[in-house]
Amino acid sequence: MSINRRALLGAGLAAATLPLIRAEAAAPMIGRGAPAWYRFKFGDYEATVVSDGSLPLGKAEDAFVGARPGEINAMMRANFLDPANAVLEQNALILNTGRQLILFDTGMGDSMGADSQMFGPTTGRLIRNMRAAGIEPSQIDLVILSHAHCDHCWALVDANGNRNFPNAQVAVTEADLKYWTDEGNIRGPAFMGPFIRGATKNLNAYRDRMMMVQDGREVVPGITAISAPGHTVGHAIYAITQGNNTMVYTGDLAHHQVLLLRRPLLEFSFDTDPKQSAQTRARALERFATDRTMLLSYHFPWPGLGRVSKEGEGYAWMPAPMDVTSLG
Template identity: 80%
Template sequence: MSIQRRALLGAGLAAAALPFARVEAAAPFVGRGAPAWYRFRFGDYEVTVVSDGALPLGKAEDSFVGAGPGEVNAMMRAALLDPANALLEQNAVILNTGRHLILFDTGMGDSMGAASQMFGPTTGRLLRNMRAAGIDPAQIDFVVLSHAHCDHCWALVDAQGNRNFPNAQVAISEADLAYWTNDANIRGPAFMEPFIRGAQKNLNAYRDRMVMVRDGAEVVPGVTAISAPGHTVGHTIYAIASGPRVLVYTGDLAHHHILLLQRPLLEFSFDTDPKVSAQTRARLLERFATDQPQVLSYHFPWPGLGNVVKAGQGYAWVPAPMDVTSLG
């Protein structure tokens, strides 16, 4: 037994010997937490981060590949994380510019029935958390997609195919729209067929109101698309500017705040082109560490807001302090 543990146990036994009044807690466990949303001001804008719930990947070494034997597990343990349960967050962003109310990515939803729970029952919570945050989905006038994977676009419609955002246009790269709605791409890994079918159902429902994003061009005033290919063919991140301040919504540029920052050239098993994805990630992380915009990552620990800094041969994630002025 360590010295620290012996000391703690000794202190506990000494305290137990003192007389005390018997107190019993009769209240039952509640069994659920608060709705997950977080709101803060960014320049002239208001940003609300809304959780779609946790997305468990299972064994880290099955999804993050390219390291030596045991390296991924060692990196997870060094960060006090369970290598057998790589857990990602899903941080959707709602930006109110005063002119537009923009949702960046939609989460998993329930549009594809049982397939919507391919990662378990903890996803698909975006709409209820939006409403808890005081935002009606009908208020959204733009849904801006980083890409067309299931956890980013499958809540565009409900299980019956009805639009969840009836007044919204949908912005996506032309390359991703073409790729993920094409039957010819149903090949390779088993997940490709449900990914294609889900993208078809969700994206085709908005075909009459699509906006194609272009690298370096504004989607709406203050929001600029930045091509970041590899995770998908048309994966796009977005720079949100208000005055001199810049916040970059990075989508799936990096899925894990430890593994893919410390080792940017590791590969992720759901990447369409893992080599291109790794090079894109390394290039943009270097840019973020140099220019120091704030970063909001879809999959980093809640609420996904912070900065990227240089650390050794890689990078580290520095979470932003919570904006206490936004709390009720």
């Protein structure tokens, strides 16, 4: 069915003949959004995705590099996205296995003062959204980190250095723990200083309760680490298995649902090793598309659940339908 201009004008004229209803009292603007959390069943597990808020990167062509001139902006516009501001989501997963309450990544938090708002004031909302979802930070038994960047571990402690998750262990790869707590690595891009100081403050607060993640091994029953290096030296993703169900929490394997799926070999400006990261991403996406694996992406559009399918030389993001009746 096509809708032409004449039909639209006709509809408008017809509507103009209806009686007008005058509103005498204007409702006040509320000025705040709803708490962002989404709950669903995963086999016998209960899963809750909790938002840490949106993370604006600024110009897309500054953050995603390696394309032909104008290509990044064209891809953004073709998908009704603003090339001047590539905005990522932050979708942290909380998994209730019946034995443990497990949080995957923590968001930005407020532990580093002004540096905690280096991407603007829309981040750092994990704790309040957890509470809105009925989960207290003290209930978390284990925090599993995909890596030690600011938007994934800086909410381990609060602004005073106190543990936000006082009863939790923290699981991270040894490679990331060593790299991001070594001040000798403060070199290169300007963000390296705050990134390393923030990781050191947050990770050192849990030194007495660390678990070292190892490739191909279970962190706890049902959750297996998969090495995915490049974004950081020890970046890991996690396969979550319950019965016949498998879902992969992909961390920062791919930051953008269009740019890094359509063009997996593009590079991202915050990667420690951009070329290794691109190769890791390309291999993983091919596997996920072939196996039709359910994914939970930390940075894809809310709530980050979906699958990837082959599309031309790259892939397309296929969001999973949100079931409004699913425990939410």
